Amino acid sequence: MTTTSTNQGGAAPVTDTASAPVVVVDDLSISYAAGRREVPVVRGVGFEIAAGRALGLVGESGSGKSTVARTLLAHLRRGSRIVGGSVRVAGDDVFALDERARRALRGGTAALVAQNAGQALTPSMRVGRQLREALESHGLPGGHDRVLELVRHVRLPDPETIVRRYPHQLSGGQQQRIAIAMAVAARPQLLVLDEPTTALDVVTQSAVLELIRDLAVELDMAILLVSHDLGVVSSMADEIAVMRDGVIVEHRPTAELFADPQHEYTRELLASIPRVHLGDGDRAGESGRDARSLRGTLSGIAHAAHVRAAQVLAVARGEESAVDPGAQAAPRVGSTEPVVAARDLVVRYGRGLPAAVDGVSLEIGRRETLAVVGESGSGKSTLATAMAGLIPAESGAFAFRGAAGLEGDLTQPVGRRSADLRRAVQLIFQNADTSLNPRRTVGAAIARPLKLFTGSSSPDRVAELLVEVGLTPDFAARLPAQLSGGQRQRVGIARALAAGPELIIADEITTALDVRVQAGVLELLTRLRDEKGLSCLFISHDLAVVRGVADRVAVMTGGRIVEVGPADRVFVGPNHPYTRTLLDATLDPGTTELPGVGDGRARWRDADGWTDHGGGHHVKNWEAQ
Amino acid sequence: MSPTDTPTGSAVEADLTSRGGAPTTPRPSRPGSPALSTLLLVLRRVGTALLTVLLASFLVFFAVQALPGDVAQQLLGQDATPEAVAALRDTLGLDQNVWARYGEWLLGASHGDFGVSLVSGAPVGPDLLIAFRNSMLIAVPAMLVGVTISLTLGVVAGVRRGRPSDHAISLISLIVMSVPEFMVATILVLLFAVAIPIFPAVVLRGDSATVVELLPSVWLPAIVLTLAMAAYIVRTARSSTIDVMASEFVTTAELKGLSTRQVVWRHAVPSALLPTLNVVALNVAWLLGGVVVVENVFNYPGMGKLMLESVFNRDLPTIQAIAVVSALVYVVCNLAADLIALALDPRLRTRRKARS
Amino acid sequence: APARSDPTIPEAAATGTAQRGGRLRIARPAASAAETLDSASSLSAYEYLGALYNRLVKLDEQGVTVPDLAEEWSATPDGVTWTFRLRSGVRFHDGRRFTAADAIYSIEHILDPETASPQGEVLAAMIGPGSMSAPDPLTLRIELLTPNAEFPSLLTAYQCYIIPEGSADPANGPTIGTTGIGTGPFRLSGFEPAGTGSIEAYDDHFAGRPALDGIDFYSIQDTTARVNALLAGQIDLISQTNLDFATAQVVSASSTATVARSANAQWYTIPMLFTSAEFSDPLVRQAMKLAYDPQAIVDTALQGTGTAGWDNPVPPTQAVWLDEQREYDPEKARALLKKAGREGFRTDIHTSSYESVFTPMAVAYRDQVKQAGIDLVVKNASADSYYTQIWMQKPLMVSYWFTGRPIDQLLNQIFRTGSSYNESAWSNPTFDALLDDARAEMDDSRRATLYQDAQRLIVEDSADMTPMFGDRLVGIGRDVVNYREYGFEFDYLQIGLRA
Amino acid sequence: MSTTTTNGTEEARVASTGRPDAPKTVGARLRGLATGLSSSISASSALGIGLGLIALHIALALLAPLIAGHDPVATDSTAALAGSSWSHWLGTDQYGRDILSRTLHGGQYALLVTFLATTIAVSIGTVLGCITAYADNWFDEVVMRIVDALLSVPSILALLVVVTVFDSGLWVIVLAVTVVYAPAVTRVVRGAARTVITQDYVTAARARGEGSLSIVFREILPNVLDVVLVEFAMRASWIVLLISTLSFLGFGANPPTPDWGLMVQENRTALTVVPMGTLAPVVALATLVIGLNLSADGLSKTLGVDRAQKGATS
């Protein structure tokens, strides 16, 4: 990785033996009352954080990370109580403080940056006023200048206008910066960050993390960073504590933990994480196979052959396509009968609105997975929705050519598509929670498309499908609410398979899942695709995920594709600057450095034409700005 | 869009509820010109409001015309001579095309001319105006006092959730809500007019009473209305306060080191009021239609009493006029609620209508 | 709380010396917005009339016709020509002197079909064009079309108040309907249809100035509201309201108000519409009567504060009352219905809260006739529109009258074919002939026999049922003295406030 | 009274919002209705008390002839205005009718009318709400404008007109209440349905090419049932009050029907003489309304429906 690193190197411990640790958590146990039962949430957790040091807290959802983090500000969720242990911040037992002292602690000695700044800022108050409040509530002068200074401090442009805005008028990254400004307003000794970047896209995430890093150094704060993203934690924290079921199972310095995970759970966690940046040694001979083998512990070895074959095929096709490197024409990949061919596709949500998909051309070959990546709002979902016929295309060509001579026009909305076409194109949704009707059993959900497209829906066939997606037949009787997120996603996949599709559209199907579950679902998808010879449009904003599953990658921004090519080539480069920014900003676990991505603003301008980098790798021309 | 009872399908329907937990990354709304877009919003809202009134008048007109039997015959009774019926049909214009009649009526109504009462023979407008004024005399104080007190109580109960004060407020509001107004009114009369004669039991002077003459009589009806209305608002305000108090931004405000008072009144209340607004609006609108019972018990010469009388007497022009005035009040209240919502929630002002 | 089963309802109103002056506040039921002070009209504002106007003759408590504006009267032996000597020196409120011309005008106004007076048809049968003459300003002579021994009693009706000549003609400015100019003890100072009004003592009244300075009238629609106003001391008297038994107890137990009771003041009827399909059949009518026991209705609906009527509309106090009681036989009623082909007869009986006894009476009647297999559904109509929407329109409903009508007027006005107060629209030529004979009969005892025959016919054939006569329980303030009301007569001169 | 915290739902909420990126979904807040209800009754004391009160009312109404052995309309002049005694537990009114019998039988009438009226109004409103929400085109626009217009006419006026025109009676009142409440329910259900429509399972159904009706009835309707249920309880509480008000004004039940509103109307002037005549029906009415309200509260809490948004008196 060749980014300019601006940070001081998080791995170097700044030890200040002179002062006592800012935070001392000792044998903390918390439980909450559910009915008459006491449910333990945190059990015997203990750690210390010294000034200037950062502790990362990782673990799966519900493991008690937030609960622990918030005790540092003497905050407990309604209904919870401390069962044992103590929390000391700057020498005081926080739960023994009186009202006044507790207010001084909150925002004064210790400050919190919450996960979703969009919800953490009061919607009815201008951000300037909220910042001023943060100052004034701790007896600091809250003058306009001070507020502006704070805004500048978190590197927001044009502070004068920013302070007059309401939270919803800011982007997620800007909101998070304001939240950080509010937290550091009173120069606290301790900064608690509860998933500060989970809601942000990678590029913004890097910028925000960098800001936090710099502020921490500048103010010599102790930091507790809560995240489920090992990449984020490893790049920020000096030490990492891994939590599971309310217990810290492993607590080690960052580098050590990655080098030599001790606890079984930690190892599992590390193994299931997809990575985008490969080690320098791999770079020269990297291939899709290598990328996949990173998940080797989980993906079935039996499918390795399939994988390789598909990969080779894709590369081969890529080479073929390089024959036609027309400068003006959009790149075209895969001459042999693509399943889907789009040309100059424009999709718009309403008259007067800008096109959400703006002149996109692409092809998806048979048995091929095309991944589309890009930041939020780049039009990925729109493309998927249009392909599924849920929103009509405004202009352009969009053709489907299936196996048994099935041809269809994908610009047509669902209502006007033939049943065969509808059957052949199946959607899997991002959110497993909302993609299943909570009132219908799993069996009914799968039986419905069976009935609709095959005319019959025997319980046997349903059971078969369930087994195919790695569930047992008895799941048919369950309601979605009785399933875990990963299981629901599997049901979603089974439902798509029930129709007997040729093309699967998978829109961010793993975003809502834990890393470990995500690995399982991705593996399932890959396996099914290979076994059934499906084509797939795979949408994600997570480059690491894409690297694991895609044959080819298309990079989208602003409704346009700026780069398209075989996965391995795209990840290696040369790249479009936008792709590069994305790649750079992606944090792999174990990286103890933060990539410098600047302020995340585009430094390029679109230009006409494409550059062919060979092997089916095309990059949109651009000009530096 | 959450299951709100938001009255007129409008811009305000844009998801207020995203405070619950928006799954998507917040996207900055496009800057544009906020003033202009707000103005457009307001204009559109006013437009739908007018349309609603128009439609309501239309529905009432046709419903009333569709009454079974001949209106003229109904009015004159069984023994009426055919000539008399024919004459009345003529004066009522019943032989004309119904559309023409509606058009004519609408034209008149837009000038405030609601026709002539079939019973007294006097123009409907002035009488209605007086009744309306009288009703406002009890409705406005009830509204001001009721809304203020009940919002405060609701917020207090919501903030002190689970404590004795909350239990007391919730219990009392539940009981008040469950006892019909006619009973509340009866008990108040027995207590404060008969047993301890502080207030008059009924209004003696009818429609001719001046405001000053009515003043001693407005208190008991106003109290009944206040109680009836307050209970609902208290409960709504309470539950929306509880929701908001559980929201992330209130926790953030707390963890900023603000005092509870600051957290509640500066951060929580504006958002907590939002869902309450529509309830307040509906209640205020209800005040006019729902005063029937109260006015009946107190012999109060307001819209409710007029409404009851004109229904008794099948005084169609008066019924129509009352319906239109009530519809106006209803849309005005809801309009006001929407505008206040706009003022309270900056998100509504700048967000373009989000539609799935 | 007062004792329950032992009614503590006073038998009479307080008497004593009234203070001179003071204002009385009377609450009355809200009337139609079209009500008027024109006594001839059916929409007259009844409470005002006695205070504002006088008649030529009035009834005393025993039902005897006594002088009012006419000092004395006489008839030719054939009962055709009647001569009235009028009181001299009487002035209308506007200062005009009262003469025979005013009397003639008033009667002509009643006769005018435009006025649609309920008394119009009654009088029109006797008075033709040019029947009336004024030999001198204080003498009124009326030549009847048919002989009528009871003629003066017909002029005691409350429609027959005397108004100034020309006062009902819109051409002369505001009509009597709004001016209320009469010769009565009070003059009008304000009037609003269905609303408030007030009258002031008329110093020049021929019988002297009334005790009160004035009376204020308020209209209150809801009965309970009227009672509450009385209990709260906002008003002194509730007019046209017969308190139900329980309410009467509440009122008499209160410190501000009490109850005055006038025995048999109300006469309750259940008219069956003669023109309706079901009740045009005499068998059905007879069955409806035989099927119930009036005493049971008195007991339930009035808690015994009244007298059973046995379908004879003439109150037992009257001299000509027919002392015969019809039989009560539900089985016979059932048989009659069967004969009429209406076994299991079913219909609606309409009632309203207009009068507190209506509904209990309807319910009690319904319960009674059940034994005869008659299935009635009680339908409640609004008090306001009861007499415009239901009365004389629905086949079966309940109604009431004030007692205190002279016998001739009673029978002619309410039972004669075509009379506008004939609630049941009953028509029986024999009955009408009996009435005519009685009128022509100048011999008192023979006339009484004829009237009794008429009563018998009513009991047997008429479409009206008279279950009972009820005491009227009137709520009055404890400070009111000398309240006297009987029939249609209200003593406006004596009533006053406690000194 | 929604004062007690239900940990069950709290947990559900915490669990669903605690997960990163996990939106608060219908799915997360719902358990299966069948299993959910029973467990939530134990979890929510409000719901428990509410349903208990309603059950008590139903039981009393059904057992009325057994409990109070008097004919509710039979008058008895010998026992008028009797105080409470062994044969008349709550005494008699001025016509000697047993107040307990009348009150209990009044419950039959109130429950029957309320149940019928609420069911019809809520059913129509639900179907219409789902359809309009799904249609989302001119049809939706037109229906909603009409709904608005209907809502803007005071309910009592609409009721009075319907009742005077068609004469009072059970079915007329049911019809009148339907006219008044179906629009309000339509609006609420439409709101709920619109959230459902944005859910991916509806999108999935559309992508499969399911028919509109199939989508409305299979996918949308079952998922607004929670809202509908709360709506049912809440509307029912208003309808009970409205019907008694109508009777009180003299437009509802006909005497001598033992109707609570009518009983109050008949007896309230004599409140001090026959207090039970007024108090018994009012207490019955109030407890039923409280029961319905508590149920609505409890339901909305256990089902996660936000009741704050619609506690209006329309």
Ligand SMILES: Nc1ncnc2c1ncn2[C@@H]1O[C@H](COP(=O)(O)OP(=O)(O)OP(=O)(O)O)[C@@H](O)[C@H]1O
């Ligand atoms: N007061 C409470 N009531 C109900 N449940 C509670 C309460 N407090 C904590 N929990 C439960 O405790 C567990 C830990 O919650 P916590 O928010 O700390 O987890 P987390 O590790 O931060 O998860 P995430 O990654 O999803 O944020 C969760 O299962 C949560 O549902």
Ligand SMILES: Nc1ncnc2c1ncn2[C@@H]1O[C@H](COP(=O)(O)OP(=O)(O)OP(=O)(O)O)[C@@H](O)[C@H]1O
């Ligand atoms: N229903 C809609 N109506 C109007 N505009 C929409 C709608 N849905 C999306 N858009 C807009 O279209 C653009 C592309 O949105 P799209 O959902 O395709 O982005 P995406 O790449 O899938 O983003 P994400 O990663 O956040 O899912 C965005 O600017 C978005 O605001």
Ligand SMILES: [Mg+2]
């Ligand atoms: Mg957390």
Ligand SMILES: [Mg+2]
């Ligand atoms: Mg998307």
